[in-house]
Amino acid sequence: MKFSCEKSAFLDAISIASRAVSTKSTIAILEGLRLTATDTLTLSGYDLSMGIRTQVDADVLEPGEIVLSAKLLGDIVRKLPNDVVYVETDDKLLTTIKCGRSVFNLVASASDDFPAMPEVDAACEIPMHEKVLKSMINQTVFAVSDNQAKPIHTGCLFELTDGKLTVVAVDGFRLSIRREMLENAPAEDMKFVVPGTALREIERILHEDGDSVATVCPGEKHILFALGKTTLVCRLIDGEFLNYNAAIPASFEYTVTADTRELITCLERVSLLVSEKLKNPVRITFDGSVMKMTCITAVGKSYDECAINGSVDPLEIGFNSRYLLDALRACSDDTIQLSIKGALNPIVITPTEGEKYTYLVLPVRLKADA
Amino acid sequence: MKFSCEKSAFLDAISIASRAVSTKSTIAILEGLRLTATDTLTLSGYDLSMGIRTQVDADVLEPGEIVLSAKLLGDIVRKLPNDVVYVETDDKLLTTIKCGRSVFNLVASASDDFPAMPEVDAACEIPMHEKVLKSMINQTVFAVSDNQAKPIHTGCLFELTDGKLTVVAVDGFRLSIRREMLENAPAEDMKFVVPGTALREIERILHEDGDSVATVCPGEKHILFALGKTTLVCRLIDGEFLNYNAAIPASFEYTVTADTRELITCLERVSLLVSEKLKNPVRITFDGSVMKMTCITAVGKSYDECAINGSVDPLEIGFNSRYLLDALRACSDDTIQLSIKGALNPIVITPTEGEKYTYLVLPVRLKADA
Structure with a gap:
């Protein structure tokens, strides 16, 4: 096998194909990238659950196929100068990588042991x-x-x-x-x-x-x-x-809107007392046009509030703040809509217009005494 | 204790004093920051081997002293809005931190148990x-x-x-x-x-x-x-x-100069085959006005070369590349001077002019056969 290609294109392809390479496998060949030189160069990684193949513009002088350690190849090519990289393998699989004045000699593995990726019988596109x-x-x-x-x-x-x-x-x-x-x-x-x-x-x-x-x-x-x-x-x-359609409440008691960024900031703050060891829920009290949030853990108590557009009769709901935050951070709009039914019903987060996304978070039952 | 101060100044001080706070101590109070409010506010961290005291511009309404978890205080203040932070502690050490609409209630520790930092009897400055x-x-x-x-x-x-x-x-x-x-x-x-x-x-x-x-x-x-x-x-x-003066050779056989950046890049490249498991030395061969570097490990062989100004008769020296790289990366000049005596003598790295820094790296004995 013998080919040359631009360092940057080679490195990009190595990075992409390496995403499907096992980092800790008992089967050594799964930690490798397969380099296949035909009229073009293809890099493949396959960890038996996911496979990635990617092509590189290369000047192939001699077709062939080898497997090289994905990590080592990535480390080497990353450090090479921005120039043309020459790769050549002899019949004993001794592989030479040259670029500028740098030369690396590595022993490649035969590609015979590299597992075949499944063929996909795609019915449609x-x-x-x-x-x-x-x-x-x-x-x-x-x-x-x-x-x-x-x-x-x-x-x-x-x-x-x-x-x-x-x-x-x-x-x-x-x-x-x-x-x-x-x-x-x-x-x-x-x-x-x-x-x-x-x-x-x-x-x-x-x-x-x-x-x-x-x-x-x-x-x-x-x-x-x-x-x-x-x-x-x-x-x-x-x-x-x-x-999933059955999981979304058919009707709501209240529909309000809020500033996404502000809601996230307030929730992040009150959640500061929550940790791996202290997973207490955040208590959200809707009260008129304010969302009050508190969290009580062994460490202390936090309080914050966020304005909402719309009004809700006093209603207290408990949430795992991580789930609410994950959903809010995924919202791509500055303002979001919150639909609320009751203290034991999920809260639903949607855009103020359209139905691009819908997030539903289940409430956590709160202790009455807190 | 009662004081108020700007969030950003408070956070900076917390970050600095926290550098002397134990992160994993069996003594809980060592994971705390001491807040001392007199006419000014002083934060102290002390892990028994190093102590840091830093002052914050604060408006102290009531003097006092408490200890709060450094990590928790840092997390909270970092998330507060950019506004004035109000801190107040009652006689049961229940501490309230307020900023904007955010309120945190934490139980502080008494400062009596916080270890005293050593007084320094400085003889001179x-x-x-x-x-x-x-x-x-x-x-x-x-x-x-x-x-x-x-x-x-x-x-x-x-x-x-x-x-x-x-x-x-x-x-x-x-x-x-x-x-x-x-x-x-x-x-x-x-x-x-x-x-x-x-x-x-x-x-x-x-x-x-x-x-x-x-x-x-x-x-x-x-x-x-x-x-x-x-x-x-x-x-x-x-x-x-x-x-240390006795460790530096009194005279050298060769004195050459090299481009710092290029030398680092070449050394980094040939060292790619060196790992925690394979700590082989890098073999440097001075040959006329070129420094040739090779490294051979179980993984393969690497080669690179770097031009030098000056000439050295063929001479081979082995080095632990990490030590050479640490020294070269610490050099603040674009060009450095290498002073060489022999294969079993240390190499000395200095600026081309002046004596601002001197780095000495011991050689590694190379196996003759490699």
């Missing part, structure tokens, strides 16, 4: 802007469950109905929903659940700006995300996802 | 610019030994001779020396050894810019650093410091 997919993942994935006892909720539900894509995550304490009308969506309706771990990596690879398009290709057991020069493959999760 | 003291610490302290078996070398030697201050650190593998002529230095000569841990904190507190002056006040057993509104006290280390 869902094209969408990268930035839209990125925000849909970012605004839901935080609510994915980490409870492996119920695997179906360790992923996000993707539901396509009449050209509208809905992404949903739920963990038993809160629910996050993100909706978007897609252009050029396939005609048939469908739904599938993608592991949260893979979605977090996809979110990192996706571009925030520009008009580049990603294609989501769900198969029967696996799914493929085509993100420009990069392809990510992972399994789908089998099972019955929560009937 | 050494005034110097903060930025000079900062650079003198920064350019030597990295070579301080972490071997507690020889306590004297876990500190930096401060040696004042004829108005010239020399700061020295040594750990058995390398030696760092930094010299500076002081204005207004006391007439008498003196020397003392300050713990490296305290110096690292002092370095962080010292300002890099401006003309503010720090005063170093060595006593018999303790030393006091007066840094503007902040005072740091720590013990001095007793013992016989290395006769």
Whole structure:
């Protein structure tokens, strides 16, 4: 194998493919990146649950395939000067990396032992802007469950109905929903659940700006995300996802709006007394046009208040502040709407207009005496 | 106790005094900051080896003294709005912190149990610019030994001779020396050894810019650093410091100069194959006007080269690259001078002019066969 390519392009590709490389595996080859030189250069990482393939513009003089330690290759290329990198492997797999006056000699592994990534039998393709997919993942994935006892909720539900894509995550304490009308969506309706771990990596690879398009290709057991020069493959999760529509109260007693930033700041402050050891709820008292928040732990007591637009009859609800904060931080608007039913009903956070996102947080039962 | 002060000034003082607070102590009060309100407000942290006192401009309405958890107080004040903070403690030590609409109630500890900081019987005062003291610490302290078996070398030697201050650190593998002529230095000569841990904190507190002056006040057993509104006290280390002048070769075979940045980059690259597990030396071959560097570990082989001004007959020296890199990174000049005697003698790094700093790194014996 023999090729040359620009250092920066090589490094970018190494960084992307390394996201699917095991960092601590008992199988040494899974800590490696596969370099495949044909007419172009492809880097692959695969930790047996998620695989990433990415292409690099390279000048291939001799095709071939080897596996090199992802960490070592990344460390080396990162430190090379900004110049053309020459890589050459002899028939004993002794690999030479040259750039400027720097020379590295490493022993590569044979690619025979590198596990094959699953082929995806994609029945259809869902094209969408990268930035839209990125925000849909970012605004839901935080609510994915980490409870492996119920695997179906360790992923996000993707539901396509009449050209509208809905992404949903739920963990038993809160629910996050993100909706978007897609252009050029396939005609048939469908739904599938993608592991949260893979979605977090996809979110990192996706571009925030520009008009580049990603294609989501769900198969029967696996799914493929085509993100420009990069392809990510992972399994789908089998099972019955929560009937999330039934979880949202049909009607509310009060609907008010609040400044997102101010609400976050106040909640962060009163939550300062909450820690891993002292997980007391934050007590929110709606009183007219003010939201009063208190938290009492063994350390002391905190109090803050936030103005709301609208009025609520005195009503006290307890919350795990982390869940409320996660939802509020995911809101992309300066002002949000809070829909409240009662002290034992979930609170629902939505934009003041439209239905781009819906966050639902379950209340915590408060002790009467506090 | 009752006082008010600006949030930002309060937070700065908390951050500074917290540097001397134990983060993990079995004695709870050592994790606290002492707040002393007299006509002014003083915050103190003391972990029994180092103490920091710092003053805050405050409006004291009622004098008093309490101890509050440093971490909690810092977390709270950091999150408060940029406004005046009101602190009030009742006779049961229930402390109220108010700012804007935020209120925190905490139970403070009595200050009686807070350990008293040692009084320093300073015989003299050494005034110097903060930025000079900062650079003198920064350019030597990295070579301080972490071997507690020889306590004297876990500190930096401060040696004042004829108005010239020399700061020295040594750990058995390398030696760092930094010299500076002081204005207004006391007439008498003196020397003392300050713990490296305290110096690292002092370095962080010292300002890099401006003309503010720090005063170093060595006593018999303790030393006091007066840094503007902040005072740091720590013990001095007793013992016989290395006769460092005798460690520097009196003459050299070769004296060459090199570009500091390029030398660092080359060394960093060849050292990429060195890890915690594979601590092989870097082999440096001086050959005419080129410094060739190689490193061979179980992972592979690396090679790089760096141009030097001057010429050296072929000579091979082995080094622990970390020690060389630490010294080179501490050099404040674009070009440095390397003085070489032989394969078994230390290499000496100095500025091309003057004697502001001297770094000495011992060689590592190389296996003949490699």
